[in-house]
Amino acid sequence: MRETREALLNEEPICVVDELMLDRLVAGVAASRKGRFRLCLHHSPDDLVQEMVIACRAGSYNRPHRHPDAATSVAILRGRLRMLVFDDQGAVTNSFLLDADAGRTGIVRLSPRVWHMEIPGSEIIVIHEVNTGPFRPQSSNEWAPWSPPEDDHDAIAGYLQKLSTLSV
Numbered sequence: 001m002r003e004t005r006e007a008l009l010n011e012e013p014i015c016v017v018d019e020l021m022l023d024r025l026v027a028g029v030a031a032s033r034k035g036r037f038r039l040c041l042h043h044s045p046d047d048l049v050q051e052m053v054i055a056c057r058a059g060s061y062n063r064p065h066r067h068p069d070a071a072t073s074v075a076i077l078r079g080r081l082r083m084l085v086f087d088d089q090g091a092v093t094n095s096f097l098l099d100a101d102a103g104r105t106g107i108v109r110l111s112p113r114v115w116h117m118e119i120p121g122s123e124i125i126v127i128h129e130v131n132t133g134p135f136r137p138q139s140s141n142e143w144a145p146w147s148p149p150e151d152d153h154d155a156i157a158g159y160l161q162k163l164s165t166l167s168v
Contacts, residue, residue: 035060
């Protein structure tokens with residue numbers, strides 16, 4: 001397995017994700033500037049299935065986005081996560097709570113072109129995410145134009161505060 005600052009990259013024919021691996025991902029969050037650290041279970045961006053286990057800390061910002069040509073499934077493994085779904089103008093249209101800590105493990109599956117974002121609801125979350133591939137950095141994610149970019153920390157704080165007051 002190869003390691004970068006933001007990810008573990010699987011190069012083996014068999015990859016087991018057990019509690020030790022989840023602990024390793026959680027430990028990787030501390031060194032991540034974005035507050036996220038992932039294990040890529042797939043071998044290449046060209047794979048037709050892009051499968052990851054992702055750890056995130058509370059307060060990390062996963063900008064609202066959609067996948068124009070890919071379906072996505074997200075399952076909670078550790079912690080509590082709020083999944084928000086938006087319309088094309090940025091209004092929240094649906095909200096799902098996935099809570100492994102309360103024994104309410106769940107999966108959300110999104111079709112292509114659905115605006116969404118995940119908000120950690122506990123100090124650390126770990127999710128299993130599967131997207132249809134291949135992954136193309138310039139076209140696989142479309143960032144919501146009505147949301148703050150990941151480098152505008154003041155706007156992000158205000159945006160997350162606004163979202164926390166919504167009841168959907």
